Amino acid sequence: MMMRKKKIVVAVTGASGAIYADLLLKKLSQLKDQIAEVAVVMSDNAKDVWRFELGNEDYSNHPYRFYAKKDFMAPFASGSAKFDTMVIVPCSMGTLGRIAGGISDDLITRAADVILKERRKLILVARDTPLNLIHIRNMATVTEAGGIICPAIPSYYSKPQTIEELAMTVVNRVIDLIGLENESYEWKGM
Ligand SMILES: Cc1cc2nc3c(=O)[nH]c(=O)nc-3n(C[C@H](O)[C@H](O)[C@H](O)COP(=O)(O)O)c2cc1C
Numbered sequence: 671m672m673m674r675k676k677k678i679v680v681a682v683t684g685a686s687g688a689i690y691a692d693l694l695l696k697k698l699s700q701l702k703d704q705i706a707e708v709a710v711v712m713s714d715n716a717k718d719v720w721r722f723e724l725g726n727e728d729y730s731n732h733p734y735r736f737y738a739k740k741d742f743m744a745p746f747a748s749g750s751a752k753f754d755t756m757v758i759v760p761c762s763m764g765t766l767g768r769i770a771g772g773i774s775d776d777l778i779t780r781a782a783d784v785i786l787k788e789r790r791k792l793i794l795v796a797r798d799t800p801l802n803l804i805h806i807r808n809m810a811t812v813t814e815a816g817g818i819i820c821p822a823i824p825s826y827y828s829k830p831q832t833i834e835e836l837a838m839t840v841v842n843r844v845i846d847l848i849g850l851e852n853e854s855y856e857w858k859g860m
Pocket residue numbers: 682683684685686713714715716718719722761762763764765797798799
């Protein structure tokens with residue numbers, strides 16, 4: 671069966687784990703046959719954390735259109751642009767809280783609000799530890815509104831040997847949730 675090609679928004683915020691965003695953007699390039707469009711938006715903190723954790727500004731090398739965080743004219747700020755999926759990777763507790771509170775004061779939170787109101791797929795690769803009750807309640811609120819909390823929690827049963835392989839265990843779950851065909855490790859049981 672022919673799958674309709676997906677239109678995906680990738681938002682990057684200032685939680686730890688810029689590597690997840692970098693690897694997801696690389697993986698989406700490899701899966702481009704299944705994708706109509708990828709649009710990217712980063713918060714200011716995301717750029718700071720990326721520079722700090724990865725030691726570069728290579729986000730600009732990814733072959734996608736980047737939108738300014740206050741650009742409410744971006745297509746995906748409106749439901750009529752029909753983006754299928756939005757991934758926020760990594761997703762800070764601040765951005766999670768603003769989405770849970772309906773505070774659409776920048777392009778990331780507005781786009782998330784749109785995805786939820788249009789009943790499309792919102793995937794939050796949330797990261798912080800430990801969690802306080804406000805974080806947990808915000809996760810419940812977003813889940814009740816139809817969003818998917820996919821915490822940035824790697825798995826070890828594929829026996830990853832490098833940080834990239836470990837981070838890919840999270841990214842591959844995101845790829846599965848988006849609904850893209852992907853060859854990756856699959857737990858078959860013992
Ligand atoms: C190096 C670094 C790591 C951070 N890690 C996290 C984190 O894992 N989770 C989180 O919620 N905030 C984290 N923060 C704090 C956020 O960047 C901060 O709350 C910011 O306001 C989030 O804004 P944004 O959601 O618009 O990117 C971190 C900040 C720095 C500088």
